[in-house]
Amino acid sequence: CAVLKRAQYIQSLKVSKKQWQAAWLLKAVTCIDLTTLAGDDTPSNVHRLCLKAIQPVRLDLLKNMDMHDKGITTAAVCVYPSRVADAVRSLKAAHSDLPVASVATGFPAGQTPLETRLQEVRLAVRDGAAEIDVVINRTLALSGQWEAMYRELHQFREACGDAHMKTILATGELGTFTNIYKASIVSMMAGSDFIKTSTGKEPVNATYPVAIVMARAIRDYYLSTGYKVLDPIILTCKIIIPVCVLRKQSLGTLGWPLKSLVLRSLRWLKSSSIYHYVTGRYAAFHELPMA
Numbered sequence: 481c482a483v484l485k486r487a488q489y490i491q492s493l494k495v496s497k498k499q500w501q502a503a504w505l506l507k508a509v510t511c512i513d514l515t516t517l518a519g520d521d522t523p524s525n526v527h528r529l530c531l532k533a534i535q536p537v538r539l540d541l542l543k544n545m546d547m548h549d550k551g552i553t554t555a556a557v558c559v560y561p562s563r564v565a566d567a568v569r570s571l572k573a574a575h576s577d578l579p580v581a582s583v584a585t586g587f588p589a590g591q592t593p594l595e596t597r598l599q600e601v602r603l604a605v606r607d608g609a610a611e612i613d614v615v616i617n618r619t620l621a622l623s624g625q626w627e628a629m630y631r632e633l634h635q636f637r638e639a640c641g642d643a644h645m646k647t648i649l650a651t652g653e654l655g656t657f658t659n660i661y662k663a664s665i666v667s668m669m670a671g672s673d674f675i676k677t678s679t680g681k682e683p684v685n686a687t688y689p690v691a692i693v694m695a696r697a698i699r700d701y702y703l704s705t706g707y708k709v710l711d712p713i714i715l716t717c718k719i720i721i722p723v724c725v726l727r728k729q730s731l732g733t734l735g736w737p738l739k740s741l742v743l744r745s746l747r748w749l750k751s752s753s754i755y756h757y758v759t760g761r762y763a764a765f766h767e768l769p770m771a
Contacts, residue, residue: 514556530570556610559582675697
């Protein structure tokens with residue numbers, strides 16, 4: 481189909497190298513929600529994550545590229561609702577205005593009772609989260625209950641209040657491009673500020689065809705309503721640049737910002753690639769610590 485042909489074309493593009501690659505990677509760093517979603521999260525490792533978000537690339541590397549005074553930080557810090565207060569406290573102590581994002585609504589499966597999911601959103605917002613990552617109920621999408629899905633997402637939107645709502649579609653579990661497109665449209669109709677490909681927990685996360693389908697849904701929604709929705713996606717370092725190019729080609733002509741375009745990528749690999757550009761060699765893992 482046309483989507484697959486377009487995906488093959490994007491994959492065949494020559495990847496930027498040298499200073500152009502470094503520029504794209506630095507841009508990608510500023511679009512990351514630096515995330516910890518582990519069962520052993522503690523206030524101390526959330527604090528370390530916040531410090532890394534404020535200074536995601538080593539200062540000596542930035543100075544070498546004359547980027548040390550350009551305000552290179554990640555886009556946000558993302559944690560579970562129970563750790564939001566810790567992240568807010570750490571960023572405030574560091575005099576940083578980086579926003580805190582929080583997953584909610586039964587992340588990653590979205591199979592808990594609706595009232596429980598709504599309460600998760602309210603608690604995260606109460607503790608200072610400025611962005612809420614909600615997950616759709618895949619059962620509703622797979623069974624074609626689009627109105628019910630809309631009603632749930634609309635309630636999440638109301639619970640978010642002034643916080644941005646990022647709706648995760650879990651595209652690897654939706655089965656078809658048609659389901660992905662419809663889920664994208666319904667999520668935007670319900671008031672999502674962002675639509676995201678995946679939780680990062682599914683066997684299949686972002687793919688080129690999925691990125692194309694979501695970009696086209698966003699473009700169609702904008703042409704119908706005039707409302708711009710962003711689409712962060714779960715990526716690996718290898719496909720960051722081609723997908724950034726895809727987004728620029730698909731949405732850039734309509735004035736979309738690249739901010740918050742790429743989230744939760746393999747941050748160490750990006751830092752390692754920047755390190756290689758500056759020094760000519762790849763870093764050992766201990767040379768690019770968490771904080």
